Amino acid sequence: MKIALINGSPKVKISASVVLLEELKSLRSSDCLVEYGFHTSFLPQAMNLEELAQQDAAVFAFPLYVDGIPSHLVSCLLQLEKYFIEHPSNLIIYAIVNCGFYEGIQNHHALEMMKNWCIKSGLKWGLGVGIGGGGMLLGLQSVPAGKGPRRNFSAAVIELSEHITAKTSAEDIYISPNIPRIAYKIGAEMGWRQQIKANGLSKKNLFRKL
Amino acid sequence: MKLIVHDLPEEQVKLILPQNGNTRLIGDDGTIHPCIGCFGCWVKTPAQCVIRDNYGDMGKFLSKCEKLVIVSKCCYGGFSPFIKNVMDRSISYCHPYFTIRNGEMHHRRRYENHFDLSVFFYGSNITEQEKRTAEDFVHANALNFDCQLKEIKFASTADSFRGEFK
Known part of the structure; x- marks a missing residue:
């Protein structure tokens, strides 16, 4: 499969979004992956939108900011909407949103906005994953995937990965840490x-x- | 004090928004920087954003206001990039510690004031689904900022809100 991984965190190097995308990447070793970093209000200069449109799926990972999508990423989505209106694509969109609150369900509004963006852009929505306790993720990098306090995070990423493989749409997944x-x-x-x-x-x- | 955060062009501001000493208008002067998620407003320069552009004191402005009015283009059921940027840069209003509100984890108050929140969304093609998302989203904002939600209105153009902000 051809999959685009889009890091929507304003942090360029390490972030909870990176940790989650890295875990997803470890499950997709036989796929052709292309990675983009949406760290500012402008799409990356070197970005080839045609390449993105030709992927089978795109996975956005970003932090929850004040109940919604970070402002810089809203700007990027508006730019992408313009492109996809003129260049229809069969992309399926998946999203992983993490928040510092314990309850993953608090990411619900941001995922709804992503669904609304898909409708406006003529894209198919797959599903969203709302991760609570995102503040823990950086501290869990040395913990093996699926083990100890990382268990619930890993389970959600595995379920997401299965849906990507099947190109299915499903109900959103919400998880809180297993502490x-x-x-x-x-x-x-x-x-x-x-x-x-x-x-x-x-x-x-x-x-x-x- | 009334705080009006808007994304309107200057000519529309003059027609729609009040210009008086009791109202502070926060509009887009083209210089705002996005929040970088550093939490410096909690642990480096507490109560103040570390980015010292014209939007670094939003937490303090919110602490002095009785009414917060937001006028925003509706984007996918949320705020426009500028309005969202201002809100993202406002978390110094809250304390980093957590409290439980409505059974969910939220941030503790830093200040004692409880402002009223009114939100006016405009846009030529706001769908019913986007309206539902926007209503839920603004309710969540009110819970997070621990303020009173007064009203949420939608219109196809911002001009329709003329007379609402006296």
Whole structure:
């Protein structure tokens, strides 16, 4: 299969979206993959839209920003919509959205927007994966896929991969980490305290008001 | 204070939006940078975005406002890129710690004010599905910012909203 992997995170190097795409890539070793990074409000200069249109499937991976799609990616989608209106394609679109909240369902609105984009662009929607606890993913890179606290993330990526192979559309998948919500909350808040101290500030600065 | 965040061109601003001392207008001056997801507004320069363009103090503006009015082109059931950019750059209004609201994890308040939120979507071909998405999305925004949702309106052109912002 020919599959486009589109990293829609503003972060160029490492991000939760990269971790998820890397896991998907590990399941697609026999496919012809093409990768794009949509890191700014403009489509990559060297991007060949005809090449994208000729893929069997495209998988977007991006972080949830304020309940929706990050602004730079909305710009890119508008540019792609113009192209696909003039150049109809048989692409099937899949999307993985991750958020810092525990509940994967909080990515629902962003996935709905992706579906609406598909309709406007004349593209077929496959399915979306809403990942909760995205803040954990960077810390789990050394954990083998499918093991320990990575189990639920891996299960969702495997299910997505199966749908890509079958070129099927299905109900969206929503997952939360396989640790209790309170543990995730405590861990995340400890992380904020460590980060602010690493920046030479005290934890009470987290509460600063202007 | 009333805060109006809009994506309207200058000539339309003069016709539609109020120009008075109690209203701060946030429009597109062409200089906004997108949020880079660094969380610096929580852990480097708390309560303030690290990007010091004209949109780096959105958290503070929200903390001083009683009413937030958003006028946006509807894009796929969400905001236009400029409006979404402003909202993405506004998370310093919230505290990084979590709280549980309506059974879901959300960010804790940094400030005490509870502003009213009104959203006016315009666009020549907004589908019914996009309207449903937009309504759900704005409800989620209101929950996340812990504000009161007053109204959501749709129209084919922004001119239809003339008289709404007095």
